Amino acid sequence: MLSAGTGSYRVKSAMQRVASAVGLDRHHAHVTLTEITATSHRGPIFRTEVTEVRSIGVNSDRLAELESLTRSLAPMVTVDAVAAELDRIESKPALYPATLNAIWGAMACAAFSFLNNGGPVEIAGVFVGAGVGQFVRRWFAHRRYNQFGTTMIAAAVACLGYLGFISALEGLGAVDPKHHIGYVSAVLFLIPGFPLVTAALDLAKLDFSAGVARLTYALMILTSAALSVWAISSAAGLSPDPAEPIALAPVALVACRLLASFLGVLGFALLFNSPGRMALTAATIGMIANVVRISLNDAGAAPQAGAAAGALLVGLLAAWWAPRAGFPRITVSVPAVVIMVPGAAAYRAVFHLNNGDTTQALAFGFEAALVVIAIAIGLAVARMLTDRAWAFER
16 A cells, blocks of 8 residues: 555554454554554564565555455454455556556646646647656656656656657747747646645644655655756756736636546546546546636635635545545545646746746745645545544544
């Protein structure tokens, strides 16, 4: 569960359920981002073991299977039976091949591009750049290359793929140079949404060792991608400035935002190896909440206020819908809020910081930080409103 991306509190809960099912008297675990220290008790006997997880990723299908396993175990089940099920789940291959995985990432970033005020040319360029970048990232990740190096390479490839596509159109006389501005959206598939959200939830549960480690990991991934974006920007003489708002009739604009939000969340959910029904559930929840967030911002609400309201709505809808559909809440709530994470603002903050423009860097950096904090608050409040284990300390 830890290597599949879930929060430490969920790992502890799952281990407790298995410990009870196999007949242990007590079980205590200390779980960080990459390590688990567990002590099991039976009568006067106890045993402590330490293990390390080096493979950090996201696999929603595996999380759902493991959650289902731990909740369905009969009392006094044998250890061999549990181990056999764990082996079966671990050996299950990814649901989607590399090409489809790249398409899901490309679809998510193309939707992001529209929500970041990109037009048809930018959307097409982002689809190409993000697709190539995600394909490269998966190729390196499956060969266990260093994650930060993989992120930097994938970000560079995505940016160059976007700029190459736009430059080719420009050479044919089909577009003008102003379309180069959309390249930031091509690297948004690298946003560490799962670690950011699970870090915030771990911190909300006062699990600081896990939360701080997970947050540090997420920030390092984000910084690795942003440094590549800055390097390409400097070499090409570009600046990742925000685009002008799209001029559309109000009804058409809302309809396009609904579609883009749905496709963006769907792309991220599938990128996280979610089964189809789980991904559609997350996409529907994310579509509703994200359009509410954008509408609040358009009405004059601060970006962090809109993000908190949107995340709260995601948490409440996931609490109602996920159990009825048989999914763990985290597998539908996290993809639904990833589209709210201000990845473009974070990349711009690092860009301006590297260029020595401290004022702009602080402005974008604080905007991104406040929105991420607001998303975490919204999800945590929703959890406290719908889960007694979160509302009260045991």
